[in-house]
Amino acid sequence: MVGAENVLVGDAERLARATGLSYLDLLRRRAPSADFPVPDAVVLPADPDEVQAVLEVCVRHDVGVVPFGGGTSVVGGVAALRGEKASVIALDLVRLDALVSVDAESRLAVLQAGVRGPEAERLLGEHGLTLGHVPQSFERATIGGFAATRSAGQASSGYGRFEDMVKGVRLATPRGEWKLGVAPASAAGPDLRQLAVGSEGTLGVITEVSLRVRPAPPVRRYEGYALPGWEAGAAAVRDLAQHHALADVTRLSDGDETEVSLALNASLKTTALRRYLAARGVARPCFLIVGWEGTAHDVALRRRETARRLKASGAVRVGKALGESWRHGRFAGPRQRDALLDQGVCVETLETAAYWSHVDELRDDVRAALTSSLGRSIVMCHISHAYETGASLYFTVLAARDETDPIGQWQRAKAAACEAITGLGTISHHHAVGVDHAPYLKAEIGELGVEVLRAAKSAVDPTGILNPGKLV
Amino acid sequence: MVGAENVLVGDAERLARATGLSYLDLLRRRAPSADFPVPDAVVLPADPDEVQAVLEVCVRHDVGVVPFGGGTSVVGGVAALRGEKASVIALDLVRLDALVSVDAESRLAVLQAGVRGPEAERLLGEHGLTLGHVPQSFERATIGGFAATRSAGQASSGYGRFEDMVKGVRLATPRGEWKLGVAPASAAGPDLRQLAVGSEGTLGVITEVSLRVRPAPPVRRYEGYALPGWEAGAAAVRDLAQHHALADVTRLSDGDETEVSLALNASLKTTALRRYLAARGVARPCFLIVGWEGTAHDVALRRRETARRLKASGAVRVGKALGESWRHGRFAGPRQRDALLDQGVCVETLETAAYWSHVDELRDDVRAALTSSLGRSIVMCHISHAYETGASLYFTVLAARDETDPIGQWQRAKAAACEAITGLGTISHHHAVGVDHAPYLKAEIGELGVEVLRAAKSAVDPTGILNPGKLV
Structure with a gap:
C-alpha cells in the first residue's frame, strides 16, 4: 500500500517512535526495561489517501495505530500502547509535508x-x-x-x-x-x-x-520589564489582558525563575541591573518579556499602549537585551535537559491554567506539592499565556535525582502536583492528556464527559484501533 | 416536584410555548392546523435541581422534553415534536432567573x-x-x-x-x-x-x-459611513477584520438594503445626503454602521484607527445620525413583521457565513435562488459579523405572499436558498439548526459528524427524551 520501503521494522526505527520527550521518556531511553512499549512497525504513508488506506488495513487485521508527528509529546501521547490489540504500528506522518x-x-x-x-x-x-x-x-x-x-x-x-x-x-x-x-x-x-x-x-x-x-510581520520588537514581585506581576498581566493591551508574547517569570535568569543570562549586566531596579523600588524582580510582531505602525501603536498600562502597574522597563535574549533562546530549554540529566538532576516541566482569582493559590499549591514531594529542589514558574478570565502557569522543576528510583521519584511528585491542580485549574493548558494526565480527566470533564468522548470514539472507530490507551 | 401551580395545561399556555418566531411560525399561529404540534403541558422548574428532578421523572415516564427559553427561535427549535414519545412537555426555564x-x-x-x-x-x-x-x-x-x-x-x-x-x-x-x-x-x-x-x-x-x-462601557459611539458598492464595502470590512481594526459593531448593508434605509429612515435628510455622497463619487451607496463601546480613551484610540483604514478604503463618513438611528432601531425588525403580514407580505430573514473568497459568490447565489423562487421580491443583504477569514451574510426577504399556499411558497424559497448555501458556506451562522436546517447538516459536518452527535446524545440521553427531532 505505501511501498515496502515505507514500512520500517528495524529496532532503531521502532525505538525512535516509541517515546516522546518527557523526563520519564528520557530516563526510559537511557535505561530501557523489558516492559517498555515499542511499536511493532513504523508505517510512513505519503498522503491522506494512503493514511486512509492504512487505517482500513489496520481495521481488517485489528492492529492498533499510534499517529506520530514530531515525537515531542511530554505526556506519553506517542507511547506505543497496544491495549487489547495483538500488534500496534507507529503511523509516522512525516511524508505528509505539503x-x-x-x-x-x-x-x-x-x-x-x-x-x-x-x-x-x-x-x-x-x-x-x-x-x-x-x-x-x-x-x-x-x-x-x-x-x-x-x-x-x-x-x-x-x-x-x-x-x-x-x-x-x-x-x-x-x-x-x-x-x-x-x-x-x-x-x-x-x-x-x-x-x-x-x-x-x-x-x-x-x-x-x-x-x-x-x-509575515516586517517588524519584531521584544523587550523586558521588571515588576516588584509575583502578585504585582500577575496583576499587571491581568490588567493588560483585560484591557486588550497584551503584547503578542507576554511572559511573566516569578522571582525564582527571574533569579535563575539573572544568574545564567550572559547578555545581562546583572550587578548594574540589580542596582538600577533596586533604585526604582524593585528589590526582588519578576521579569516580564513582551514582544510585538507586525507592521511598524501596528507595533508602535500597540507598544505605546502596553507601555502606558505597564507603567501604571509599577513595571520598570529593563530594555531590549532582555527581550531579545529570551527570543533567541526560546527553543533551547528542552535541549539543556540531557546535560542536566548527565549531572544527576531531575528536570521536568508541567503546566496548568486557571481563572485569575485562583492563579496565586494554584501557584502556591503546586509549588508546595512539588517541593514537599521532592525535597531539595528549585521550582520556577511563569505565566506565558494570558486571557481576560485567567492565565496559564508553567512550572520548571529541578531536583536532586533519587538514583535508586528516579522514575518513582518523579511520578510521586507529578501526582502530588496533579492533585493540587485538580479543582483549581485544568490538568493541562497546552501539553494535552496522553497517558500521564488521563487519570485526572474525569475530575475535570465529569464521568459524562468521559463517556461522551468514548461514545464519539466508538462512532468513528468501532473496533478501537486508534491510539489505544490514550485520552480516555 | 415543581408544585402544581408550575405545571400548566391550559390551551393558551401550551400554545404560547408551541412556536418560535419564524415567518412560518407566525403563519401557523394565524391559521393553526390540526397537525400543529403543541406540548401536552408546560413545566416551570425553579432552579437547576428541579430541572434535574423533572428530567428524571420524564425518563421514568418516557416523556419528551423541549427546553423553552425566550421562544425566539426562527428555525423551529422549540417546536413541540414528540418523536417516538407518547407525550412531550415544554420545559420553560423562565424561573431560572438569577x-x-x-x-x-x-x-x-x-x-x-x-x-x-x-x-x-x-x-x-x-x-x-x-x-x-x-x-x-x-x-x-x-x-x-x-x-x-x-x-x-x-x-x-x-x-x-x-x-x-x-x-x-x-x-x-x-x-x-x-x-x-x-x-x-x-x-x-x-x-x-x-x-x-x-x-x-x-x-x-x-x-x-x-x-x-x-x-459596562462609559462611552458608546455609533456612526455611519458609505461605500461605493458592495464589493468595495466588503473589501473595506475585510480590511478592518484583517487588521484588527473592526469596531465593536461593524455592519455593512448592500445597495438594496441601503436604498430601503434611505427611503424609510426619517432621521436622514435623504436628498442632501445623496447629493453629498454623489459629489464624493458614491452614486449607489452601501451604508456601513460602526460602533465602539468602552472608555473614552479606548474608544478614541480605536475609532481613529478604524477611520484611518476606512478612509484608505474609499469610505465616506456620513456621521452620527446614521449610527445612532440604527442603534435605536436595532431590535425593531421582528416587531414590524406582523404589520407586514397584515398587508399580504411574505417577510423572512436567513443567514449564513463563508470565507472571504466565497462571500460575493454566495451573496449572488442566494439572491438568485430567492428571487427566482419568489418572483417579484426585494432581497436585502448585510454583513453583520466579520472575521479575519470570512463574514456572515444576512438576508432580509420581502415578497408578495402567495395566499393559496403561503407556507409552501416560503418553504420552496428557503430550500432554494439552502441549496445555494450548501458547499459555499454554513447553513447557519447564528440561527442554529432546529428543524428547518436539519436536512442540510449532513452536507456540512458529514455523515460521521451526524453519527458522532447521535453517539454523544445516546451517552447522555439513552432513551432520547431530549428535544426529539431537533438537530440530528
Whole structure:
C-alpha cells in the first residue's frame, strides 16, 4: 500500500517512535526495561489517501495505530500502547509535508499534518505569510500534532492558541474520511472542529489542517520589564489582558525563575541591573518579556499602549537585551535537559491554567506539592499565556535525582502536583492528556464527559484501533 | 416536584410555548392546523435541581422534553415534536432567573438559563459589568437559549460570539448533572464546552452558564459611513477584520438594503445626503454602521484607527445620525413583521457565513435562488459579523405572499436558498439548526459528524427524551 520501503521494522526505527520527550521518556531511553512499549512497525504513508488506506488495513487485521508527528509529546501521547490489540504500528506522518493550498484573500492555508514548525513557516513565507505558532517544541513538532493536542505557542496572546487558528480539519478514520470546517464561524450545531482538535489521535488521524494565516510581520520588537514581585506581576498581566493591551508574547517569570535568569543570562549586566531596579523600588524582580510582531505602525501603536498600562502597574522597563535574549533562546530549554540529566538532576516541566482569582493559590499549591514531594529542589514558574478570565502557569522543576528510583521519584511528585491542580485549574493548558494526565480527566470533564468522548470514539472507530490507551 | 401551580395545561399556555418566531411560525399561529404540534403541558422548574428532578421523572415516564427559553427561535427549535414519545412537555426555564455569582477579578459571572437579555444586563449592571451580547432577539431571548444555539450579537466583532463568552456550562441530563469549564483555555482533550454550546437541548438542558463579562462601557459611539458598492464595502470590512481594526459593531448593508434605509429612515435628510455622497463619487451607496463601546480613551484610540483604514478604503463618513438611528432601531425588525403580514407580505430573514473568497459568490447565489423562487421580491443583504477569514451574510426577504399556499411558497424559497448555501458556506451562522436546517447538516459536518452527535446524545440521553427531532 505505501511501498515496502515505507514500512520500517528495524529496532532503531521502532525505538525512535516509541517515546516522546518527557523526563520519564528520557530516563526510559537511557535505561530501557523489558516492559517498555515499542511499536511493532513504523508505517510512513505519503498522503491522506494512503493514511486512509492504512487505517482500513489496520481495521481488517485489528492492529492498533499510534499517529506520530514530531515525537515531542511530554505526556506519553506517542507511547506505543497496544491495549487489547495483538500488534500496534507507529503511523509516522512525516511524508505528509505539503502546503496544499493558500487562499490569501481569506487568509487561509491548508497544510498537511506532517509539516514541522520551521517548514510551515518556510512554505508560508514564500507567500509572504506566517502562522505565528511558536511553542517550545516548534523546531520538531508538526501541524497535525499541534492540532491533535491543542497546542499553544509562545505568541498565543497575539496569534491565538492553535485551536483558534484551525478553521478546518481533514481526518482519516476507520469509518472513512471526515472533513470539517466550511465557514469562519457557525451555529450549525456544536463545533465539531473543537472535538477533532484535542482528540489526540483517538477520533481519527488528522491529515490536513486549514489554518488562519497572517502576513509575515516586517517588524519584531521584544523587550523586558521588571515588576516588584509575583502578585504585582500577575496583576499587571491581568490588567493588560483585560484591557486588550497584551503584547503578542507576554511572559511573566516569578522571582525564582527571574533569579535563575539573572544568574545564567550572559547578555545581562546583572550587578548594574540589580542596582538600577533596586533604585526604582524593585528589590526582588519578576521579569516580564513582551514582544510585538507586525507592521511598524501596528507595533508602535500597540507598544505605546502596553507601555502606558505597564507603567501604571509599577513595571520598570529593563530594555531590549532582555527581550531579545529570551527570543533567541526560546527553543533551547528542552535541549539543556540531557546535560542536566548527565549531572544527576531531575528536570521536568508541567503546566496548568486557571481563572485569575485562583492563579496565586494554584501557584502556591503546586509549588508546595512539588517541593514537599521532592525535597531539595528549585521550582520556577511563569505565566506565558494570558486571557481576560485567567492565565496559564508553567512550572520548571529541578531536583536532586533519587538514583535508586528516579522514575518513582518523579511520578510521586507529578501526582502530588496533579492533585493540587485538580479543582483549581485544568490538568493541562497546552501539553494535552496522553497517558500521564488521563487519570485526572474525569475530575475535570465529569464521568459524562468521559463517556461522551468514548461514545464519539466508538462512532468513528468501532473496533478501537486508534491510539489505544490514550485520552480516555 | 415543581408544585402544581408550575405545571400548566391550559390551551393558551401550551400554545404560547408551541412556536418560535419564524415567518412560518407566525403563519401557523394565524391559521393553526390540526397537525400543529403543541406540548401536552408546560413545566416551570425553579432552579437547576428541579430541572434535574423533572428530567428524571420524564425518563421514568418516557416523556419528551423541549427546553423553552425566550421562544425566539426562527428555525423551529422549540417546536413541540414528540418523536417516538407518547407525550412531550415544554420545559420553560423562565424561573431560572438569577445571577448566581460574580468573580470580578476573573471577569466571570454565572447566570441562570432563564435570564433574558435586558435582565442579564440589569443584574450585571449592578456590579458595573456588561455581557455585551445584543442579538436582535435580545429583548426576549435567554442566556440558556444564547448558549444552546451559538448566538452571535450585533456587537460580536467587539464582544465575541456567545460561545466565545461561555467559560463554563452546567447541564441537566437524563444521566445526571454535567458541569464543564475549569479554566479559560485547556488542552485536556477536546473542548466539550463547544459540544454543549450549540447542542440545542439535545445533549442536556443548560441550567447555568459561566460567562466572561466586561466593565459596562462609559462611552458608546455609533456612526455611519458609505461605500461605493458592495464589493468595495466588503473589501473595506475585510480590511478592518484583517487588521484588527473592526469596531465593536461593524455592519455593512448592500445597495438594496441601503436604498430601503434611505427611503424609510426619517432621521436622514435623504436628498442632501445623496447629493453629498454623489459629489464624493458614491452614486449607489452601501451604508456601513460602526460602533465602539468602552472608555473614552479606548474608544478614541480605536475609532481613529478604524477611520484611518476606512478612509484608505474609499469610505465616506456620513456621521452620527446614521449610527445612532440604527442603534435605536436595532431590535425593531421582528416587531414590524406582523404589520407586514397584515398587508399580504411574505417577510423572512436567513443567514449564513463563508470565507472571504466565497462571500460575493454566495451573496449572488442566494439572491438568485430567492428571487427566482419568489418572483417579484426585494432581497436585502448585510454583513453583520466579520472575521479575519470570512463574514456572515444576512438576508432580509420581502415578497408578495402567495395566499393559496403561503407556507409552501416560503418553504420552496428557503430550500432554494439552502441549496445555494450548501458547499459555499454554513447553513447557519447564528440561527442554529432546529428543524428547518436539519436536512442540510449532513452536507456540512458529514455523515460521521451526524453519527458522532447521535453517539454523544445516546451517552447522555439513552432513551432520547431530549428535544426529539431537533438537530440530528
